[in-house]
Amino acid sequence: MKLCIVGIGGAGGKVTMEFLGNDDLDWKWLSRMTKAEYISPGRIKGIWLEADKNDAKNIQSFFGDLNEGAYPGFFIPHDAVQDGSRLHVLVREKYGYDVKKQGFVRDAQYLKAIFEIFDTDEEIQRIAAEMTGGAATQALSGVLEEPKASSQGQKVNNNYTPFRQNPNPIFDGAWDVIRPYTTLGGGECDGILFIVSFGGGTGTGFINPIINHIRNEGKGDYPVFVLGILTEMGDFADRSQFSKEGRRNLAAISAIYDLLTKSNGANGVILVDNQTMMERFGHDYATANKFIFEIMQPMVAARDYPGEVPPSQAIAQHFSGGLSRPPLFVPLYWSQARGADPEEELVRNALSKGKLFGCAPDKADWAAVFCRGFIDSEKIRQALSAQTGLLPENIWPLRKMGDGNDEILIMLRNPYGADPEAHRKEGTLENRFCKVITLALQYMNQNKEDLFYEGKESEKPVSTGKEESIKLTSLAKGALSRFFFGPEGFIKDNFGKNEGFAFELREARRRLRAGEKPFFHYPMRIFEKDARNEERREQRAETLGLDEQRIMAMVDKRVDQRLAERELIKGG
Amino acid sequence: MDLLTFIALILAVILAGAAGLHIKNLNRVHKKIEALEHCCVSREALYREMTIAQGSNFTALALAAWMMLFVAIAYLYLLVPTSLPYSYMQIPAVASSFMGFFIFGAFVAAVAATVILALDRLLPEHYRGLKLTELYSFYTLSKNTKKFIGLTVPALSFSVLFSAFIGTIYPGRDPLAEALALAFLAVSMGVLVAPIYKEAWEGQR
Secondary structure, X not given: OOEEEEEEHHHHHHHHHHXXXXXXXOOHHXXXXXXXXXXXXXXXXXXXXXXXXXXXHHHOOOOEEHHHOOOOEEEOHHHHOOOOOHHXXXXXXXXXXXXXXXXXXXXXXXXXXXXXXXXXXXHHHHHHHHHOXXXXXXXXXXXXXXXXXXXXXXXXXXXXXXXXOOOOHHHHHHHHHHHHHEHHHOOOEOEEEEEEEEOOOHHHHHHHHHHHHHHHOOOOOOOEEEEEEEOOOOOOOOOOOOOOHHHHHHHHHHHHHHHHHOOOOOOEEEEEEHHHHHHHHOOOHHHHHHHHHHHHHHHHOOOEOOOOOOOHXXXXXXXXXXXXXXXXXXEEEEEEEOOOOOHHHHHHHHHHHOEOOOOOHHHOOEEEEEEEOOOOHHHHHHHHHHHHOOOHHHXXXXXXXXXXXXXXXEEEEOOOOOOOOHHHOOOOHHHHHHHHHHHHHHHXXXXXXXXXXXXXXXXXXXXXXXXXXXXXXXXXXXXXHHHHHOOOOOOOOOOOOOOHHHHHHHHHHHHHHHOOOOOOOOOOOOOOOOHHHHHHHHHHHHXXXXXXXXXXXXXXXXXXXXXXXXXXXXXX | OOHHHHHHHHHHHHHHHHHHHHHHHHHHHHHHHHHHXXXXXXXXXXXXXXXXXXXXXXXXXXXXXXXXXXXXXXXXXXXXXXXXXOOHHHOHHHHOOOOHHXXXXXXXXXXXXXXXXXXXXXOOHHHHXXXXXXXXXXXXXXXXXXXXXXXXXHHHHXXXXXXXXXXXXXXXXXXXXXXXXXXXXXXXXXXHHHHHHHHHHHHOO
């Protein structure tokens, strides 16, 4: 298993920084002599996707500009759309969304809407296809040619012709810079781990569209995992954005909702609660980021046991095996000095002191146990089974040799449910999610205008110093209103009674309180796909198929004729 | 036996101990892995998974440090016949040459490099553990440890310089120069073999 780590947004980037540190001595004069390769622990590769150009270019120095050939590098996806280009102008005029907006105004709906606009609007698809170098007809038939080389100068397999159903320069650009690190693009990483903060702007906005984009490109079985850090309670978090608790919780729950309801989405969503991290580390975010890197080492580091080197594909299949929706994973981590027979103590400490998100371990339906050190798989299985009630056959231990301490990372799959009282107990997943949903619903009730970006300006000045404002068109407002509140629209203190995202959140809260599993059911869209367009697309594909068949038949016939003629000549 | 000779013996024991412990560390890991996997694990497979890339900058510096270590030992103990009966001074053609010290150092470095590279090229995969070029890939090293190992190159250079000074003033003696040459050598050797001893110590638990 060798993962490509993709950090999205400010917090995602900071955690990714820990994963991508150079293991070698990075003395520049020596690097010039030895032409040293940049080596990260576990030989992982990675990239940072960011929306805020100023943050990426001027605030940090770890990531360089991928466009200048730097590694590790950052990439600004919306740079793919030229300022004032036809596409930029058309999306703005038709919907009011600014595809070049930075920071995505702290919500998950912003990029979700843009993704769905590109996914549904044929006029925009046509222009996007022209922009990316393909002809309009190519876009409509679902095929666009890949540029010969990416703008970052990465090696690109020129034989590759992706199936780009709906070209979208923002997500195409992002995927084009990730792809070369993966086995799909000739790289070594056989899976992707996205790292995001649930509650920020870019991460919550970008995570679902980029996964959908990867899946829509026909990479349905490529292993994709998400490590999400759920925003803490209170208004202290996200000080740089001055973002209120309710707004962050709405962004978080929107992103998690989409992740957990897309049947062909991520292979696993690993949740870490920043509230738990803050209880451990106070407001020392740097130490918390280091700790997140540490806890993931049993999963991503090198030095597997010989003969026990599972590819990411196998881990992905086990993670989501038998489930119709992406599962949620709660990590439990413990590390202790190396000792004899450490298995039982490791499991006990992880379960009692190592939870990184509220959960009930006995309610999990499956567990992957990543260990480092000299660990007996069978003893781990027995210890976890005895302490949680999980069946031994539902526990999958994976071992690495480690480096000093004995470590364990237990990934409990869906550890909640079947307890109607759980939502009242502190430290349960139900309790935490009920709080998030309640805060999100309260925010929707009290700040309806924020959902439509009305009368508000982006709270963050862009590098130019200008304030950006968004004015949605009636088309976009109508779609957003239906998405949030259903056909009846917003009714103060009484919204989302029958349909819409608010209704689904209430239903999810009801399910959590009733102890039902899973608590999110139906995927939701802001812009529905036009059934007629889909039909037409299918017809076109069929026609193309018929044409191909006809051409093949004609070629076969002609070849047969030529062969027959030769035979006649020979025979003559 | 003078102090210099006595310390030479201690250094030799530390070096030999490191070699022995390194082999013991690898054998211990091999045995543990076989016991935990309940099957026979080939050394090739074990070493393939166990080794980790430490980076070419570090590897280059570590190799340079080991070569410098042998040069520094030779300069301290073989340049003048204070501790050992054999010395560079017994080869008049080289000892009286303007480039004598350099030729002596280059010869020792070349012998060390030849041995290191010969081991690297000739040893089969299941003896990878004995290759000095791959020594540190069997251990997890922190960035600071790597920096210290890198810094042994200048430290050993100082040791060589002080030894050269001792050789220049011979038959006169300078206890301070001897002490400094020895200190730089001993500390550097300690740093170079520390990961092996650390692993051996932790492996006891």
